[in-house]
Amino acid sequence: QSALTQPASVSGSPGQSITISCTGTSSDFEIYNLVSWYQHYPGKAPKLVIYEVNKRPSGVSDRFSGSKSGNTASLTISGLQAEDEADYYCCSYAGSTTYVMFGGGTKLTAL
Amino acid sequence: EVQLVESGGGLVQPGESLRLSCAASGFIVSNNFMSWVRQAPGKGLEWVSVIYRDGTIYYADSVRGRFTISRDHSKNTVYLEMNNLTDDDTAVYHCARGLTSSGYTYYFDYWGQGTLVTVSS
Numbered sequence: 001q002s003a004l005t006q007p008a009s010v011s012g013s014p015g016q017s018i019t020i021s022c023t024g025t026s027s028d029f030e031i032y033n034l035v036s037w038y039q040h041y042p043g044k045a046p047k048l049v050i051y052e053v054n055k056r057p058s059g060v061s062d063r064f065s066g067s068k069s070g071n072t073a074s075l076t077i078s079g080l081q082a083e084d085e086a087d088y089y090c091c092s093y094a095g096s097t098t099y100v101m102f103g104g105g106t107k108l109t110a111l
Numbered sequence: 112e113v114q115l116v117e118s119g120g121g122l123v124q125p126g127e128s129l130r131l132s133c134a135a136s137g138f139i140v141s142n143n144f145m146s147w148v149r150q151a152p153g154k155g156l157e158w159v160s161v162i163y164r165d166g167t168i169y170y171a172d173s174v175r176g177r178f179t180i181s182r183d184h185s186k187n188t189v190y191l192e193m194n195n196l197t198d199d200d201t202a203v204y205h206c207a208r209g210l211t212s213s214g215y216t217y218y219f220d221y222w223g224q225g226t227l228v229t230v231s232s
Contacts, residue, residue: 032215034215034217036217036218036219038156038219045115045205045221045223046148046156046219047222048210048218051212052218087155091156091217091218092217093217099161099171099217102157103155
């Protein structure tokens with residue numbers, strides 16, 4: 001069974017940079033650059049912050065960036081702000097009939 | 112402005128059925144990939160189902176055979192019919208629009224706030 005593994009929590013001080021990792025177990029994850037990241041405040045609609053590994057939707061701060069190497073994708077938030085405190089989920093293509101899968105989510109705390 | 116508004120959630124008993132609706136505005140549902148994604152209490156996001164522009168449909172293993180996704184062009188609405196519900200189906204259900212990039216539509220650029228489904232006896 002394919003899976004995406006994220007750390008349960010990450011923290012950083014305002015102004016710092018943090019990185020959230022997302023490790024995939026399937027060959028599709030390595031082969032395809034179909035990774036996206038979502039910011040989710042509890043009770044709100046999730047928000048797309050990165051797609052296709054490193055593309056930013058219009059309106060998303062350039063403090064958010066993405067990358068992928070081998071079987072690990074990463075989301076980096078630079079110049080951490082209190083408002084960045086949220087849950088972050090990676091998501092990736094999971095096969096032609098499975099469509100997509102999400103990672104378990106990472107709770108970001110701005111200290 | 113693109114908006115997605117879910118409705119139809121509520122409290123049901125195990126084995127019962129429920130139909131969720133996702134009313135869209137600002138775009139045409141039939142011209143887009145539309146998905147349902149859920150979040151159980153204390154858990155992460157879980158993709159549930161997708162309906163492609165051409166009508167192709169896929170389901171997560173956990174709901175296949177029990178859930179049915181559909182859309183109504185005249186109402187610009189996507190539905191999720193859920194049958195034989197179990198405790199494990201308790202979650203907030205979000206609908207989401209697919210974003211196409213480089214020919215692939217495996218991202219979600221707009222989401223609704225969700226509707227809560229509680230399955231309990």
